[in-house]
Amino acid sequence: MTKYTNQDRFLIAVDCIIFGFDGEHLKLLLIKRGFEPEKDKWSLMGGFVGPQESLDNAANRVLTQLTGLEGVYLEQIQAYGDPLRDPIERTFSVTYFALIDINKYKMQITDQYHAEWFLLKDAPKLIFDHGAMVENAKKKIRYKAALHPILFELLPKKFTIPQLQNLYEDVYNTSIDNRNFIRKLTSTGLLIKLPEKDKSASKKGAFYFKLDKKKYVANFQAFLNFIPNPDKLISG
Amino acid sequence: MTKYTNQDRFLIAVDCIIFGFDGEHLKLLLIKRGFEPEKDKWSLMGGFVGPQESLDNAANRVLTQLTGLEGVYLEQIQAYGDPLRDPIERTFSVTYFALIDINKYKMQITDQYHAEWFLLKDAPKLIFDHGAMVENAKKKIRYKAALHPILFELLPKKFTIPQLQNLYEDVYNTSIDNRNFIRKLTSTGLLIKLPEKDKSASKKGAFYFKLDKKKYVANFQAFLNFIPNPDKLISG
DNA sequence: AATATTAAACGTCAAACTAACGATTAATAT
DNA sequence: ATATTAATCGTTAGTTTGACGTTTAATATT
Numbered sequence: 001m002t003k004y005t006n007q008d009r010f011l012i013a014v015d016c017i018i019f020g021f022d023g024e025h026l027k028l029l030l031i032k033r034g035f036e037p038e039k040d041k042w043s044l045m046g047g048f049v050g051p052q053e054s055l056d057n058a059a060n061r062v063l064t065q066l067t068g069l070e071g072v073y074l075e076q077i078q079a080y081g082d083p084l085r086d087p088i089e090r091t092f093s094v095t096y097f098a099l100i101d102i103n104k105y106k107m108q109i110t111d112q113y114h115a116e117w118f119l120l121k122d123a124p125k126l127i128f129d130h131g132a133m134v135e136n137a138k139k140k141i142r143y144k145a146a147l148h149p150i151l152f153e154l155l156p157k158k159f160t161i162p163q164l165q166n167l168y169e170d171v172y173n174t175s176i177d178n179r180n181f182i183r184k185l186t187s188t189g190l191l192i193k194l195p196e197k198d199k200s201a202s203k204k205g206a207f208y209f210k211l212d213k214k215k216y217v218a219n220f221q222a223f224l225n226f227i228p229n230p231d232k233l234i235s236g
Numbered sequence: 237m238t239k240y241t242n243q244d245r246f247l248i249a250v251d252c253i254i255f256g257f258d259g260e261h262l263k264l265l266l267i268k269r270g271f272e273p274e275k276d277k278w279s280l281m282g283g284f285v286g287p288q289e290s291l292d293n294a295a296n297r298v299l300t301q302l303t304g305l306e307g308v309y310l311e312q313i314q315a316y317g318d319p320l321r322d323p324i325e326r327t328f329s330v331t332y333f334a335l336i337d338i339n340k341y342k343m344q345i346t347d348q349y350h351a352e353w354f355l356l357k358d359a360p361k362l363i364f365d366h367g368a369m370v371e372n373a374k375k376k377i378r379y380k381a382a383l384h385p386i387l388f389e390l391l392p393k394k395f396t397i398p399q400l401q402n403l404y405e406d407v408y409n410t411s412i413d414n415r416n417f418i419r420k421l422t423s424t425g426l427l428i429k430l431p432e433k434d435k436s437a438s439k440k441g442a443f444y445f446k447l448d449k450k451k452y453v454a455n456f457q458a459f460l461n462f463i464p465n466p467d468k469l470i471s472g
Numbered sequence: 473a474a475t476a477t478t479a480a481a482c483g484t485c486a487a488a489c490t491a492a493c494g495a496t497t498a499a500t501a502t
Numbered sequence: 503a504t505a506t507t508a509a510t511c512g513t514t515a516g517t518t519t520g521a522c523g524t525t526t527a528a529t530a531t532t
Contacts, residue, residue, distance in 0.1 A: 003325045008287045009245035012317070012328055051244045051326065055317035079315040079330045081248070081291035089239045090287065092248055092328070094315045162479075180520065182480070197528090202478045204528040398508075416491065418509075433499095438507045440499040 011091040014059045015046035015130065017077070017137035018067070020102035020117060021154035023163050023201070026170045027102065028123050028134065031066065032114035037088055038127040044134070045113065046093065059096040066113055073099045073153035077133075077140050085129050093129075097137045099153035145171060148220055149190060152211055160198050160206035161185070190215050247327040250295045251282035251366065253313070253373035254303070256338035256353060257390035259399050259437070262406045263338060264359050264370065267302065268350040273324055274363040280370070281349065282329065295332040302349055309335040309389035313369075313376050321365050329365075333373045335389035381407060384456055385426060388447055396434050396442035397421070426451050 018029035033043040045066045049058040059074055077095040085091070102117065118124070120138065125131065145151050151167050152159075165181050185191060192212050197205035254265035269279040281302045285294040295310055313331040321327065338353060354360070356374065361367065381387050387403050388395075401417050421427060428448050433441035 004247060004284070004327075007247055007284045010248055010285075011240060011243055011245055012248070048240070048243045049246075049317065052319055054319060055315055055328075058317075076314060078312060079291055081285065081289075081294075081330070083288055083290060091240075092291075094317070160479090177521070178480080179482090179522080184519095197479095199529085202528095203530045204477075204479050206479060396508090413492070414508085415493085415510085415512090420490095433508095435500085438499090439501050440506075440508050442508060 011086075011089060012049045013046050013091050013093045014049060014055060014062055015044040015093050015095050015133060016059060016063055016066075016074075016098050017044060017095060017134055018063070018098045018100065019137075019141060019154065020100050020105060021151075021167055021170075022102040022117075024166055024170070025119055026154070026167070027117040028120055029066070029105070029115055029117055030123065030126070031116075033127060034113065041127045042124045043127045044095075044130045045115070048091075055094050059094075059098075063096075063098055066115055067100065067105050069100060069104060073150065075144075077137055080129060080133065082129065093133075095133050095137065097141060099141075099150060101154060101156050103156060142171060149188070149216060152190075152216070158194060158196070158198075158208040158210055160201070160208060162201065162206050163198075164209075188215075188219065190219065247322075247325060248285045249282050249327050249329045250285060250291060250298055251280040251329050251331050251369060252295060252299055252302075252310075253280060253331060253333045253370055254299070254336065255333060255373075255377060255390065256336050256341060257387075257403055257406075258338040258353075260402055260406075261355055262390070262403070263353040264356055265302070265341070265351055265353055266359065266362070267352075269363060270349065277363045278360045279363045280331075280366045281351070284327075291330050295330075295334075299332075299334055302351055303336065303341050305336060305340060309386065311380075313373055316365060316369065318365065329369075331369050331373065333377060335377075335386060337390060337392050339392060378407060385424070385452060388426075388452070394430060394432070394434075394444040394446055396437070396444060398437065398442050399434075400445075424451075424455065426455065 020027045020029060029045070030042045031045050032040050045062055047058060047062045047065070049055060053061070055076065056074070059076075060070075060072075063072055063074060064070055074096050077097055079092060079094045081092045083090055085093070105117075123134065126134065141150070145168075151164075151171065154167060155163060161182060164185070165176060165178065168181070169176055190212055191209040194208040194210060196208050198208055199205035256263045256265055265281070266278045267281050268276050281298055283294060283298045283301070285291060289297070291312065292310070295312075296306075296308075299308055299310060300306055310332050313333055315328060315330045317328045319326055321329070341353075359370065362370065377386070381404075387400075387407065390403060391399060397418060400421070401412060401414065404417070405412055426448055427445045430444040430446060432444050434444055435441035
């Protein structure tokens with residue numbers, strides 16, 4: 001009794017939908033695929049799962065390979081298993097989304113992967129079912145961020161209110177009343193105001209804030225409602 | 237170029253967390269595993285994914301095998317891939333939850349699988365990581381049902397308000413004020429009152445209702461809030 | 473020195489929603 | 503006649519929502 005008999009075995013990959021924010025727009029990190037089929041076409045960063053790796057391990061490895069970053073926020077989205085999704089050989093893929101601060105991404109432009117940041121709307125056509133994976137990831141991040149404070153993962157440790165509001169506005173492609181936004185934010189108690197200001201983006205400068213880690217963890221699972229009328233915005 | 241070289245291939249299974257409701261309690265359908273390892277231990281119903289099957293196909297097949305039902309509500313939850321989760325051979329598993337009306341489950345007691353309904357709290361210890369899978373499925377169903385009207389899938393076509401309220405109370409292990417519940421329900425416009433009554437559960441009898449299918453579909457993705465203070469109840 | 477620009481700190485207000493609870497009527501098995 | 507469950511009407515205080523008004527602060531630009 002060492003193996004299951006008469007069963008087929010398949011390749012298993014992970015693919016990462018890597019979201020980044022630069023203070024203004026939400027972006028997507030894509031690579032030019034390095035091998036056949038579809039060599040040099042735009043693709044999600046992915047990789048086959050190795051024999052000793054868990055799915056989470058594989059996703060983290062793939063992400064670190066591309067970005068040099070560790071400890072990034074990573075969450076499993078969904079498994080894809082259409083028999084024909086990869087024309088060469090049947091391959092299952094488990095998708096993850098990653099949230100990173102673009103300014104942390106300083107990968108050497110040795111650039112084994114020819115990675116590039118794209119605005120969500122300007123993203124090129126992707127190989128296989130990667131386009132559908134990205135659409136799904138966008139829905140997921142919107143859904144989750146309407147209820148949980150995950151978007152902070154896209155910001156540096158110190159961030160300003162205008163940055164945060166830009167982020168929410170970009171994710172939901174909407175405009176938010178600044179006074180209501182601040183009121184809702186402060187009511188969460190999640191933010192700690194710092195004495196310093198960011199003067200790069202405006203004349204007056206905007207105060208930096210940081211997350212109250214304890215409250216962040218405590219409130220993470222709570223149902224919040226950061227976004228007015230998310231039901232009108234979300235369609236998946 | 238017919239295959240990817242130098243990569244390992246693995247078994248892939250689907251496992252179904254089958255929830256059922258009998259008008260009083262939410263239950264879980266488990267089977268006695270029919271083969272080694274862990275033969276005759278309680279387990280989720282699952283099966284290996286075949287070479288021509290998508291994941292959804294495989295989950296539907298497995299569900300039909302066990303229950304004889306087709307067209308059941310089935311939703312992918314998550315992929316599990318710990319290298320040691322199956323001691324015989326590395327096997328990935330993609331979990332699905334199914335929602336069915338227990339009274340529809342009339343599988344012949346030929347009972348190839350020795351299936352049995354368990355109250356959620358009375359469920360036995362399960363093989364491998366199936367216990368964790370069930371816990372996760374419980375969180376998922378609570379989360380989803382707080383925002384989307386999925387629990388109707390657990391009821392017969394004709395159901396009564398008391399049945400529906402029992403269901404919500406059982407899923408969230410809470411008690412709900414009947415007057416507020418009805419008000420919230422009717423405000424969704426999802427229910428159509430039928431002239432008949434169910435007299436099996438009470439002396440007065442309770443009117444049957446059916447779903448307004450069109451409104452059901454239209455409202456399915458909306459963020460609702462069926463449950464007071466779900467943030468106090470949900471912890472995953 | 474005046475101006476333009478952005479940040480942010482107050483506030484107002486009507487409408488909607490929430491949760492908790494009161495009272496009453498209806499149907500029927502016992 | 504009584505007990506039980508279903509269902510329909512409330513009420514009410516408190517909170518949340520979204521829309522919008524006003525004012526002050528800081529500073530780079532002119």
